[in-house]
Amino acid sequence: MKVILEMKHATKKFGGLIANEDITFSIIEGEIIGMVGPNGAGKTTLFNSISGTHSLTSGHVIFDGTDITKKKPYEICKLGIGRTFQIPQALNEMSVFENVLVASLNRHQSISAAKEHTKKVIAMCGLASFIFMNAGDLNVMQKKRLEIARALATEPKLLLLDETMAGLSGVERKEAINLIQRIRISGITILMIEHVMEVVMSVSDRVVVLSSGKLLAEGTPEEVTQNQQVIQAYLGGSVH
Numbered sequence: 001m002k003v004i005l006e007m008k009h010a011t012k013k014f015g016g017l018i019a020n021e022d023i024t025f026s027i028i029e030g031e032i033i034g035m036v037g038p039n040g041a042g043k044t045t046l047f048n049s050i051s052g053t054h055s056l057t058s059g060h061v062i063f064d065g066t067d068i069t070k071k072k073p074y075e076i077c078k079l080g081i082g083r084t085f086q087i088p089q090a091l092n093e094m095s096v097f098e099n100v101l102v103a104s105l106n107r108h109q110s111i112s113a114a115k116e117h118t119k120k121v122i123a124m125c126g127l128a129s130f131i132f133m134n135a136g137d138l139n140v141m142q143k144k145r146l147e148i149a150r151a152l153a154t155e156p157k158l159l160l161l162d163e164t165m166a167g168l169s170g171v172e173r174k175e176a177i178n179l180i181q182r183i184r185i186s187g188i189t190i191l192m193i194e195h196v197m198e199v200v201m202s203v204s205d206r207v208v209v210l211s212s213g214k215l216l217a218e219g220t221p222e223e224v225t226q227n228q229q230v231i232q233a234y235l236g237g238s239v240h
């Protein structure tokens with residue numbers, strides 16, 4: 001078993017506010033890890049520290065054996081971490097194909113190789129029928145898929161998914177879960193922030209729970225749902 005990501009005593013402060021405090025956990029290659037916690041718990045802040053949007057106040061992020069704590073987002077992307085954003089960040093005036101191609105060019109120097117790769121990623125994400133549509137004209141589900149496609153096009157070893165299920169219907173969620181499982185089968189490790197508990201519990205190998213900036217618990221979905229601290233601090237009652 002190879003550790004692909006290690007958070008070591010990760011602390012992030014914004015002035016007097018401690019958004020992440022002394023967070024330590026590891027992710028094993030091939031896992032799907034669910035990250036849960038109430039609004040403001042510090043989940044997105046942790047994603048931002050991993051992907052280089054900002055750097056930690058103290059502590060370390062080790063990815064695939066390299067200390068990436070102080071690296072820039074484009075360097076972290078090159079090393080193999082892709083991410084999506086809670087609010088899709090696509091270039092609305094460009095087509096689905098162009099959006100994914102831009103991301104693919106991060107990895108491929110030749111345009112023809114980048115185009116080939118773009119087509120594969122678009123097909124994998126179920127967007128083939130919308131390939132020439134402008135990103136701004138897609139519906140919520142398609143925008144979420146495009147967000148994932150743009151991250152996948154950079155050929156990550158680790159994919160960070162930020163609330164992929166938000167705003168999706170039950171049927172759309174099932175399709176999104178399907179896509180996440182296909183991504184894992186293709187060999188990519190996944191860390192996902194998710195508020196929809198049934199999704200977290202059904203797809204995650206392990207779950208990490210944040211509360212008020214701290215790591216409250218980690219374990220299998222069964223373990224965390226039986227953890228009294230989690231039930232009280234996060235859910236205020238039953239998890240089921």
Ligand SMILES: Nc1ncnc2c1ncn2[C@@H]1O[C@H](COP(=O)(O)OP(=O)(O)OP(=O)(O)O)[C@@H](O)[C@H]1O
Pocket residue numbers: 014017018019037038039040041042043044045046
């Ligand atoms: N750039 C920033 N400057 C100042 N405070 C910030 C910044 N980013 C986040 N925070 C604060 O840090 C805390 C953690 O926020 P964060 O967005 O990480 O939580 P979250 O768990 O992702 O919440 P949600 O589920 O609502 O997205 C919050 O109190 C937030 O207001």
